Amino acid sequence: MLDKDCLVFVEVRFRSSGAFSSAAVTVDGRKQSKLVRTAEMFLATRPGFSSRAARFDVIGVDGRANGRRTVEWIRDAFGP
Numbered sequence: 001m002l003d004k005d006c007l008v009f010v011e012v013r014f015r016s017s018g019a020f021s022s023a024a025v026t027v028d029g030r031k032q033s034k035l036v037r038t039a040e041m042f043l044a045t046r047p048g049f050s051s052r053a054a055r056f057d058v059i060g061v062d063g064r065a066n067g068r069r070t071v072e073w074i075r076d077a078f079g080p
Contacts (some may be wrong), residue, residue: 007052009039009078012076016063024060024072032056036080 001008001058011031013023035056043050051072062070 002052003055005052007049008034008055008057009042009054010059011035012059012061014063017065021062022072023062024058025075026060027048027077032078035076040080044076062064 001009011027013026015021015023015026039054039056043054055076056078058074060072060074062072064070
């Protein structure tokens with residue numbers, strides 16, 4: 001996804017119940033490392049994007065007891 005001149009890699013997580021923790025916090029260090037490696041491979045195969053700034057966003061979607069869902073969007077959630 002592009003946000004002006006910034007290339008944004010977005011991880012979307014869903015949990016049917018946010019009772020114990022939010023979906024966004026499930027993007028732990030191991031998952032972050034995988035996302036960074038994936039971004040590196042993407043950039044290596046698409047040199048047209050390599051000159052752009054990049055960031056990692058996390059979107060967490062949590063189900064609630066009342067049937068509704070909450071969405072949390074964390075921009076620039078972590079760095080490489």
